[in-house]
Amino acid sequence: MNRKGRPFLKKRYVLTRIRDILTRPFYWLYEKRLDSHIHEWQLPRHIALILDGNRRWARSVGLKELTKGHEVGAEKVREVLTWCYGLGIPTVSIWVFSTDNAKRDPQEVQRLMQLFEEKAREWIDDPMIHANEVRIRFMGRLQMLPENVRQAIRDVEAATAQYSRFQLNVAMAYG
Structure with a gap:
């Protein structure tokens, strides 16, 4: 104390x-x-991940700002994607935000939306994404998301639309 x-x-x-x-x-x-x-x-052709537990992890290590757990989780996603592409697993799907998540504290949801926009914009120029020719697609009730997040989604989908070697599916406002 x-x-x-x-x-x-x-x-x-x-x-x-x-x-x-x-x-x-x-x-x-x-x-x-x-x-x-x-x-x-024999390696799988598709891996699907439900990203869960970031707030619990943040609590378990004593972080006051629970959204820091989401930031650490986002970095872990990058690590997992690097493994998958290195192993030649062609399709990865990640469920990052359910419709139930939208019912959380408005400040937490706002911070998550900022994080989603930041990560989507990072993917636009990410050397790992382009070197591995990863096509990124988003799915879900995207109309529920703020316009700035939807624009970032459109931008990253356009920036990777020509790729077909690997596929990253991102489920947002899904379920």
Whole structure:
């Protein structure tokens, strides 16, 4: 507890990050071991992910601003996509925002919309997306989304429309 009687939330987060840094070499070894065996297996042609648990993770590490969990989750998506493209898995679908999510606290929804717009705009010029020729498509009740997010979606879909090597489907306002 600090002087005001509040728990050291930042300390908990820092300790979690230190743990992650210390275990990273072991995780790297684990990845190498998996990589040495993965080509013995038949790989899927399509992987679908429901992105869930970012707020719970943020709470578990003591973050006061729960939307930080979504930012970390977005970086994890990038890591997973890198693995999938490296393995040659042609189609990945991610469910990032359900219609139930739209009923959350308006400030949280607004921050999520900002994050979605930022990530969509990053994908427009993302070297990983273009080097792997990833076509990005969005699905769902997109008319529920703010115009700036819909415009970012149109822009990223147009920027990747010519690609066919890999496909990334993003479900938003879906379900």
